[in-house]
Amino acid sequence: MTWRWLADTTGRTKFRGCALALALGMTGLALPAAAQSTPLPGAYAEWQEARERTEDAPAREFVLINYFFTRVTASNQLGDPAGLRGVSLGPIGFPAGSAVRVEKRTAFFVEQRWIPVIEYSPIFVDGMASFRAQFEVDYLWGRAANTVQQNEGGGFNADQINIQTKNVNVALYPTKDPNQLTLLFGTQPVYDSVHDPTRAPLGDIIRTGYKLTFLGSDATGLSAFSNYLGGQARLSLLPLGSFQSDKATDDDPRLKFVWTALADYTYPLAPGTNVGLSLWHLRDDTKGEAYAFEGLVRSGPGSPGLGSFTGAPQFAIERPSGWVTWLGANFNHNIDFRTGPFGASGFVMYNAGRFRSNRPDTTLNRQVDISGLSANLELLYNFGRTPNDLVTLEGMFSTGDSDLRDGRYTSAFTFNEYGLPGAVWFNHKMLILFPFTSTVNNYTGAVTDISNQGFGLQSVVATGAYDLIPNKLNLKLGVGHARSSVTPPENTPGIPRGRIIGTEINAELRYTIRYLMTVGLHGGYMFRGAFYNGNPRVTENPWAAFTTFTWYAF
Numbered sequence: 001m002t003w004r005w006l007a008d009t010t011g012r013t014k015f016r017g018c019a020l021a022l023a024l025g026m027t028g029l030a031l032p033a034a035a036q037s038t039p040l041p042g043a044y045a046e047w048q049e050a051r052e053r054t055e056d057a058p059a060r061e062f063v064l065i066n067y068f069f070t071r072v073t074a075s076n077q078l079g080d081p082a083g084l085r086g087v088s089l090g091p092i093g094f095p096a097g098s099a100v101r102v103e104k105r106t107a108f109f110v111e112q113r114w115i116p117v118i119e120y121s122p123i124f125v126d127g128m129a130s131f132r133a134q135f136e137v138d139y140l141w142g143r144a145a146n147t148v149q150q151n152e153g154g155g156f157n158a159d160q161i162n163i164q165t166k167n168v169n170v171a172l173y174p175t176k177d178p179n180q181l182t183l184l185f186g187t188q189p190v191y192d193s194v195h196d197p198t199r200a201p202l203g204d205i206i207r208t209g210y211k212l213t214f215l216g217s218d219a220t221g222l223s224a225f226s227n228y229l230g231g232q233a234r235l236s237l238l239p240l241g242s243f244q245s246d247k248a249t250d251d252d253p254r255l256k257f258v259w260t261a262l263a264d265y266t267y268p269l270a271p272g273t274n275v276g277l278s279l280w281h282l283r284d285d286t287k288g289e290a291y292a293f294e295g296l297v298r299s300g301p302g303s304p305g306l307g308s309f310t311g312a313p314q315f316a317i318e319r320p321s322g323w324v325t326w327l328g329a330n331f332n333h334n335i336d337f338r339t340g341p342f343g344a345s346g347f348v349m350y351n352a353g354r355f356r357s358n359r360p361d362t363t364l365n366r367q368v369d370i371s372g373l374s375a376n377l378e379l380l381y382n383f384g385r386t387p388n389d390l391v392t393l394e395g396m397f398s399t400g401d402s403d404l405r406d407g408r409y410t411s412a413f414t415f416n417e418y419g420l421p422g423a424v425w426f427n428h429k430m431l432i433l434f435p436f437t438s439t440v441n442n443y444t445g446a447v448t449d450i451s452n453q454g455f456g457l458q459s460v461v462a463t464g465a466y467d468l469i470p471n472k473l474n475l476k477l478g479v480g481h482a483r484s485s486v487t488p489p490e491n492t493p494g495i496p497r498g499r500i501i502g503t504e505i506n507a508e509l510r511y512t513i514r515y516l517m518t519v520g521l522h523g524g525y526m527f528r529g530a531f532y533n534g535n536p537r538v539t540e541n542p543w544a545a546f547t548t549f550t551w552y553a554f
Contacts, residue, residue, distance in 0.1 A: 400456020456485025498530025
């Protein structure tokens with residue numbers, strides 16, 4: 001999750017002003033009458049507002065934010081939580097990974113998450129730094145007790161050590177203005193948006209840039225955010241993984257890394273209207289030996305297991321090392337409806353690269369070249385009394401590859417090749433066609449990566465939402481359709497597959513109990529298409545029903 005942090009530098013300035021005035025009063029000093037500021041005629045209210053401090057909140061050094069979430073699920077999508085210690089990920093129909101099947105049986109489970117976020121900005125650093133720490137406790141009700149293990153611990157006794165590191169970082173503000181320049185180093189949220197994830201609201205992150213379709217996770221490294229160049233800029237350098245790839249063969253104990261560098265810039269054409277450019281580069285020298293899940297699932301495009309959990313393609317290459325470069329452009333207009341009822345956002349992204357095999361006797365490809373194009377467009381119309389009275393229409397496209405076994409890959413390449421997951425498209429508004437993103441341990445759906453296992457994606461999603469009680473009770477209806485960009489190979493010999501993945505209809509009802517405390521009912525049904533012909537693991541149309549409780553506590 002991403003949180004918005006409000007550095008109280010203004011409060012600290014006011015604190016120092018009060019302290020100075022108190023010191024002058026205690027020593028009996030007074031400013032000369034000529035130097036004292038007096039209000040001009042007719043400007044007393046403005047003068048008093050600028051000097052009145054009795055209603056100011058005290059400057060806060062320590063801030064705690066709590067995120068608590070619970071989801072109850074009933075579905076005929078049967079994932080296997082044993083594979084990743086309580087976690088089910090990946091596209092339905094895969095015979096490996098979390099083995100998500102769709103049958104005439106119903107799975108029922110409850111999952112829960114708690115994320116506390118701590119920020120410490122001591123007065124004595126004078127607004128120049130903040131320390132942040134965030135961890136996560138996830139588990140399924142009734143799974144495991146009296147042990148040490150992540151993602152589980154809802155069993156009897158509940159004596160479970162289950163703390164996962166999310167973020168531990170320090171932000172430096174050399175000019176004392178985080179908007180001008182922020183240097184963020186340590187474990188931090190890393191997204192495909194130009195915004196500082198420690199300060200920007202979640203809505204801005206998922207509706208701008210590339211909407212977490214290429215990159216959406218956490219990593220350790222160094223990032224810089226600045227608006228000195230007339231717009232917003234981001235530079236990041238992050239090692240995503242490492243392994244002693246040459247220790248066994250060459251007695252070389254050095255770590256070899258997966259490095260990525262990110263450069264983004266967004267320029268405001270008008271209030272609420274922005275255009276942006278991005279240039280990213282990834283270099284992988286681990287020879288396919290680094291892990292996305294330590295000791296269990298290797299990372300990289302040659303991983304035999306990662307694609308089963310993330311929906312990314314597996315290349316026919318052994319011990320690969322190589323590079324990928326992304327060049328993208330994005331825009332957003334009036335996404336918060338401050339200048340009118342119409343809004344829009346979208347992006348175009350091209351990725352190119354090359355991986356070479358480091359196994360001399362390989363029987364697979366010695367080299368795989370990468371070239372893929374992706375695009376997105378979303379239109380929004382705020383027709384009613386509140387921002388929740390909303391109609392949206394969104395399309396997502398990526399080129400496809402009809403033969404993943406050859407030496408050329410022609411679809412999207414996302415960071416799902418290196419994470420579990422490494423990219424999550426949060427803003428699609430579907431429940432089954434794409435995974436329902438209000439989740440903890442279960443992130444499954446028909447399409448879980450915009451490459452659609454390498455076959456490409458052509459999808460359209462339309463929704464309409466209305467506040468039945470303004471700002472209190474909201475009803476949303478949605479429909480989505482998706483198909484692959486190329487015809488996929490057969491699941492079962494002799495049974496040809498089609499390109500249509502499916503069509504989903506859904507409805508969601510959310511009630512706001514108190515500020516930032518909501519309960520929801522969500523249900524969806526997907527009419528599966530010929531994409532699943534010959535797949536013995538998808539024998540029914542998928543359906544799911546959810547109950548959610550969400551509370552952000554400041």
